[in-house]
Amino acid sequence: MTIAELPTLTVPSTRKLDGLPVVVIGAGPVGLAAAAQLLERGIDVLVLEAGETAGASVRAWGHTKLFSPWEYLVDEAAGRLLDKAGWQAPAAKTLPFGRELVEEYLVPLAAAPELASRIQYDSTVTDVTRQGMDRTRSIGRSSTPFLLRIRRGGRVALQLARAVIDASGTYGTPNGLTAGGISPTDPDSVRNNILPALPDVLGADRARFAGKHTLVVGAGHSAANTLLKLSVLALEASGTTVTWTIRGADPVRVFGSENDELEARGQLGNSTHDLVRQGRISLLDSFEIDDLRPAAGDRVVVDGRRRGEAVSIEVDQVVNATGFRPNLDMLREIRLSLDEIVEAPRALAPLIDPNLHGCGTVHPHGVAELAHPEPNFFLAGMKSYGRAPTFLLLTGYEQVRSIADELAGNHGAARQVRLVLPETGVCSTANAAESASACCN
Incomplete structure (x- = not known):
């Protein structure tokens, strides 16, 4: 990699941002929804995706069934874009696997004529800054384009933007296994013994678990999914044993409630509870x-x-299965205002902090809660939640709808936020943070 590979970027002397796209980082459900919302408002957009296809992170756990039905998984603007292309929506009440979310929704959406040419794959954003400005410089900052450094294979490219929406998610940055949140003393010596959340227990990873003793760490829905599959494997492969460990005294968040408005989420908890009671x-x-x-x-x-x-x-x-945290390394030169506890935008954090909220309720929020001291920079989707759990796609869709209205100059609409989410039926303040591995669908 050499400096000669970097293109020379020029900006008109007026330093105007007109003519530059809004860059969306991530072609997952929320990133593509952001692009659809922006296009619907006539705003030029460029989507940068680190993977080779849309929904690359979702594919990694594609063998897992979501507990939200299709009616909660399709963004409205994205749906309208797909309808124009003759898309046949899946049955509203059915529960897809992650791979079906990708193949039946994200891939067709990314292929829509209005969007396809605006997505660049194999494009990992390594740095976001302002052109010619680190975070300490203030004069003229809001009128200076964003500059993104992108790695494509062994080469580096640069991209200017009028605004940036970081919807890159958190799947690639899991929380630490230790109670203190740090890595083991000698991580290399135990690296081969540690698997990420939602392994394919009954499929590609079966040989790793059959006849073995597995410890599942975490008190959220990701842990519950893995526990259920391990219990099935234990019936099929002798010698397979399962231990589940949590920091808290009671996994109430996993066990759930019969009042959960998402039936599959409630069943997930009930089934896990039954396996514990049965000693399996x-x-x-x-x-x-x-x-x-x-x-x-x-x-x-x-x-x-x-x-x-x-x-x-x-x-x-x-x-x-201890949950995830945002990768903030690429944003070192961006002026962020993040809560010290959950690493979410400061105004959003009190609404989602599991130390404060033991219930599944999420208050409506949009651009006002997502804003940072850096004008026209936004975290959206899972990354906006920092380390907080229980993110649902509907939350992210309303976030980017609000951001799109803000960038379109419709500030009133951006602040008219409406969000109705299915309730969990669970309300407990005891060790609420232990649920940080809750699945996000």
């Missing part, structure tokens, strides 16, 4: 992991504390 899953609550270290036979020892007593567990592998 060993639940180790109030367990705080301190470290992981290698053991004989390619196994791993998990050291921790339970109610003040030292506890060590030897297993074959560990599934990290």
Whole structure:
């Protein structure tokens, strides 16, 4: 990689932003919804996707069934764009797998004539800044274009933008396994024993789990999905055992409520609860992991504390279902206002902080809560939630609808935010942060 590979970018001397696109980072559900909303308002847009296709992160857990039906998964502007192309919408009440969300919705959306030419794949954004300005310079900042550095294979490209919507998600940056949120002391020595959230237990990853002892860490819906599949495998492959560990004293968020307005989400919790009661899953609550270290036979020892007593567990592998955190490295030169606890936009954080909210309620929010000191820069979708759980796609769709109205100059509409989400039926303030691995659909 050499400097000679970088193109020379020029901006008219007036420093006007006219003629530059809004850049959306990420071609997942929320990123493509943002693009559809912007196009509907006549705003030029460019989508940069790190993967080779739309919905690349969703494909990674495509074997997992969503607990939201199709009626909650399609953005309105995206639906209108698809309708023009003759798209046949799936049955509203059916529950898709992640791969179906990609193939039946995101891929057709990305291929829509109005959008297809505006998406660049294999384009990883490594840095976002203002052209010629680091975060300390203020004079003329709002009228200076954004500058994005993009890695494509072994080459680097630059892109100017009038505004940036970062909808790149959090799937690639899981939380740490230890209770303190940090990596094991010697991460390389246990790397092969740790799997990410939502492995394909009954499919591609079956051999890793069959006849083995697996420890699942986390108290959200991602953990529950994995536990249910491991319990099925245990009936099919002798010697397969499952231990589930959580930091809190009660996995109430996972077990859910019969009043959950998303039936599949409620069933997920009830099924997990049944497996614990039947003894098919060993639940180790109030367990705080301190470290992981290698053991004989390619196994791993998990050291921790339970109610003040030292506890060590030897297993074959560990599934990290502790949730995710935003990758903020590429935004070091952007003026962000983030909450110190959940790393969400400061005005949004009190509405979603699991330490403050034990219920599944999410207050309506849009551009006013998503704004940063950096004009025309927005975090949207999962990344806007920082480390907070229970994000639903409907939330992200309303976020980008509001942002699109703001960028179109319709400031009143941008602040008329309406969001009606299915209630979980669960209300508990005890150890609410433990649910940070909740699945996001």
